[in-house]
Amino acid sequence: MSSKVSEILNILKRTFKISLNEFLAYKVAMETWDPFETLVATILTQNTSERNAFRAYFNLKKHYPILKPEILSKASISELSKLISVGGLGNVKAKRIIEASRYVLEKLNGDLWKLLKLGIKARDKLIKIPGVGFKTADILLLMIAKEPTIPVDTHIMRVAYRLGISERKGYETVRRALMCNLRRSEYLEAHLYFIMLGRRYCLARKPKCSKCPVRHLCAKKIK
Ligand code: SF4
Missing domain, CATH: 1.10.1670.10 (Helix-hairpin-Helix base-excision DNA repair enzymes (C-terminal))
Known part of the structure; x- marks a missing residue:
């Protein structure tokens, strides 16, 4: 086989x-090597076409040029939802982004590398972040931490x-x-x-x- x-x-x-223009999470990972920004991009790709995920991401970046948990944790669901609604499920994704931001800020001091440096063992810990399932965890591990998954x-x-x-x-x-x-x-x-x-x-x-x-x-x- x-x-x-x-x-x-x-x-x-x-x-x-x-x-790169056909894979939002991959593009963001390659261009920023920033785990939090890649996490946000991956949430934006959930249940939508790649094209609409890109549009949502660019709208978000116009308003928030720097995507950091410190900043997004303070955003309101309605404000964020308006920016990303072109990708569908605006409210749901806005809530996930805000909750993930708060989690990363409160539990990891704003730094996802604290988990990623554990290597593949980080997988079970990553899925505890709101909005992060196995696919998102594996994207972060493969594309950012270069782990085998x-x-x-x-x-x-x-x-x-x-x-x-x-x-x-x-x-x-x-x-x-x-x-x-x-x-x-x-x-x-x-x-x-x-x-x-x-x-x-x-x-x-x-x-x-x-x-x-x-x-x-x-x-x-x-x-
Ligand atoms: S399109 Fe899919 S199902 Fe059809 S031959 Fe190719 S891989 Fe198989």
């Missing part, structure tokens, strides 16, 4: 060009299941199936390229199997 997953990844690398979003979940890499769709099942079948150095690429496959070909409702670049390696070709 491991050679099959690597083969799929290699085909995807030849097929797609990764642009693979954040799994809905695209990756679907693609890994259809390709037959994972027999079930649970977060941990898919994450472990991918990690077991790839080298550590491939984890970040796997995250990005499997999302690209999900966005461009392996669509949730109408996958474009006849044009899919990894069709010959797919267990569940749909049509």
